[in-house]
Amino acid sequence: MFSLPLRGARLGPLEVWHAGEFADHLDRAREHIRPWVGAAFVTDDVDGARATLTRYAHRQADDGARLYGIWREGVLVGGVMFTSFDATVGSCEIGCWLEPSAEGHGLVMQACDVLLDWAFTSRGLHRAEWHCRADNDRSSAVAKRLGMTLEGVRREAWPYAGVRYDKQVWAVLASDWRSQRQSPVRP
Secondary structure, eight states: OOOEEETTEEEEEOOGGGHHHHHHHHHHHHHHHTTTSOTTTSOSSHHHHHHHHHHHHHHHHTTOOEEEEEEETTEEEEEEEEEEEETTTTEEEEEEEEOGGGTTSSHHHHHHHHHHHIIIIISOOSEEEEEEETTOHHHHHHHHHTTOEEEEEEEEEEEETTEEEEEEEEEEEHHHHHHHHHSSSOO
16 A cells, blocks of 8 residues: 655555545545535445445546545544546546635645646546536635636636536646746746
8 A cells, every 4th residue: 555645644545445544534524525515425325335445446447537545643524636647638637625724734735736746647648627616615716726827717617515516627738737847936
């Protein structure tokens, strides 16, 4: 098993055998993340957690979406993901989630840096996107700090609890990413 150190945490694959730990984490995070992530992701029990992790394992086996956990002091507190990954087209979409106790420590920024660097450097992708509800200020702030550009807003494209919210689409190109990496000052 591999894991990568983050400041104050570690990043590693979130796999099917983590189902119990993932379910416990979702118990702590569920109501906090529910408005911001897809309904199929926010499961209610170990079987649902296992089904989510199995779905991502199958997608990863097909060189598609991938799921990574963030652990602080040995406890799963959130994660980052490739919600889509298409090496043939050269694009991906990344996303994140955290339970409240893990927010404000820069964990998502560090973990997303790792994902983007791998996508652009190791896999040779051309473009990475970040989608979030337009009223999710924390999420759009991460996209901006990652050097992404707000490319547009899809009006009423995010249904939640009987209401349709606008969705922002952010993106960064590999060439922009490389330029940012060479600059002494990052966005």
